Amino acid sequence: MATGDLTQCVLTPRIPTEGFDPVGVGVHRASTILFDNAVAYASRGERGEKGYSYGLYGTPTTRTLEEKLTQLEHAARTFLAPSGQAANALAVMAFLNEGDHILLADTVYPPMRDFAGSDLARMGIAVDFFDPTDLDDLQARIRSNTRIVWCESPGSTTMELMDLPAAAELAHEAGALLGVDNTWATPLNLKPLTLGADIVTEALTKYVSGHSDVLMGSISVRDPALAKPVSDMIGRMGIGTSPDDASLVLRGFETLGVRLRHSGTVAQHFAERLADSPMVSRVLFPGLSTMSGHHIFKRDFFGSSGVFSLTFPESVAPHVSPALDHLSVFGIGASWGGTRSLAAPMSVGTSRSATRWEEPDVILRLSIGLEDEGELWEDLQRLIAALVKLSAVSGVAE
Numbered sequence: 001m002a003t004g005d006l007t008q009c010v011l012t013p014r015i016p017t018e019g020f021d022p023v024g025v026g027v028h029r030a031s032t033i034l035f036d037n038a039v040a041y042a043s044r045g046e047r048g049e050k051g052y053s054y055g056l057y058g059t060p061t062t063r064t065l066e067e068k069l070t071q072l073e074h075a076a077r078t079f080l081a082p083s084g085q086a087a088n089a090l091a092v093m094a095f096l097n098e099g100d101h102i103l104l105a106d107t108v109y110p111p112m113r114d115f116a117g118s119d120l121a122r123m124g125i126a127v128d129f130f131d132p133t134d135l136d137d138l139q140a141r142i143r144s145n146t147r148i149v150w151c152e153s154p155g156s157t158t159m160e161l162m163d164l165p166a167a168a169e170l171a172h173e174a175g176a177l178l179g180v181d182n183t184w185a186t187p188l189n190l191k192p193l194t195l196g197a198d199i200v201t202e203a204l205t206k207y208v209s210g211h212s213d214v215l216m217g218s219i220s221v222r223d224p225a226l227a228k229p230v231s232d233m234i235g236r237m238g239i240g241t242s243p244d245d246a247s248l249v250l251r252g253f254e255t256l257g258v259r260l261r262h263s264g265t266v267a268q269h270f271a272e273r274l275a276d277s278p279m280v281s282r283v284l285f286p287g288l289s290t291m292s293g294h295h296i297f298k299r300d301f302f303g304s305s306g307v308f309s310l311t312f313p314e315s316v317a318p319h320v321s322p323a324l325d326h327l328s329v330f331g332i333g334a335s336w337g338g339t340r341s342l343a344a345p346m347s348v349g350t351s352r353s354a355t356r357w358e359e360p361d362v363i364l365r366l367s368i369g370l371e372d373e374g375e376l377w378e379d380l381q382r383l384i385a386a387l388v389k390l391s392a393v394s395g396v397a398e
């Protein structure tokens with residue numbers, strides 16, 4: 001080794017980037033950021049929300065994704081989190097104190113119910129659930145110490161639509177914040193902050209990243225005054241989001257609009273056709289005119305995504321699980337919003353308390369991906385044929 005080589009290995013030359021203007025966003029990895037001089041380092045804390053001081057507090061890559069979401073959500077600011085569930089948990093925790101009360105829609109993403117019932121309750125926060133389709137129920141359960149009303153529209157798995165503007169009014173009258181997990185609709189199909197919500201979260205893991213290979217979430221706030229409690233808490237808890245992952249989400253984001261429109265259209269076709277099948281009790285899809293709450297969908301949403309659920313008659317429900325093995329194009333798996341169509345048998349009975357699930361507790365959640373529509377429909381026909389056969393056989397046996 002020549003003298004100086006060791007140093008040269010470490011001190012990477014700076015190549016000018018002027019004139020280099022790629023379509024995609026660069027991946028800026030950093031923990032350490034260098035400062036021009038000692039004074040700049042000493043005053044790094046004064047650089048403000050747009051400045052850089054340490055990788056944990058943001059890089060050009062993560063800030064680009066946050067800015068894109070801020071614009072689409074019509075938000076004051078957006079913060080990334082390492083998963084959708086982390087975004088949900090952090091979004092409520094930033095505003096709750098011991099003695100406060102949180103109200104959650106009965107149909108929220110089940111890990112959120114779990115988080116509230118275990119961790120929030122442990123921290124001295126009163127937790128209660130309400131029927132998202134009944135605003136009188138919401139109103140009756142609001143207390144003087146209610147700090148947050150948390151909801152999801154449509155609800156996880158069972159797709160109940162909620163009147164967000166009316167809920168926002170009830171929450172605000174009581175001095176509470178309205179938070180909405182907007183993962184199903186994405187910021188393209190519903191903009192909760194323009195309907196009165198104060199906080200919106202997205203599981204970017206689903207449609208926005210779109211390829212089932214990354215976990216991320218976002219928290220956006222409408223009022224700039226709500227930004228500081230979130231950013232301060234995320235910093236203190238040391239929650240950072242990988243720039244590599246953020247760049248994957250940014251890449252997926254570019255095609256979100258066309259993917260979503262396609263999946264939503266195919267889902268609408270399938271939902272309409274499956275509604276006629278005697279093997280199916282109900283198709284739970286906001287885009288169906290027979291769906292309760294469809295008027296809310298028409299009023300507030302710009303379109304639908306490709307996730308919907310099926311419920312089954314008593315005689316068919318036990319056969320859903322074995323019939324799934326007849327699918328060959330749909331994959332069987334959790335999560336959704338990727339390129340691959342997925343089927344997942346769900347049960348909701350144990351995650352309801354303000355409402356009761358009255359149908360057989362086998363709900364099939366379908367996520368329509370980007371495969372050929374005809375082949376996907378043939379696959380669903382195979383599933384239906386298997387249900388017909390299995391129910392007939394067990395019918396004879398009974």
Ligand SMILES: *Cc1c(COP(=O)(O)O)cnc(C)c1O
Nearest residue numbers: 083084085109183203205215216
């Ligand atoms: C999947 C999902 C989440 C959680 O996202 P992760 O990134 O998997 O943690 C949150 N909310 C809803 C509605 C979801 O469907």
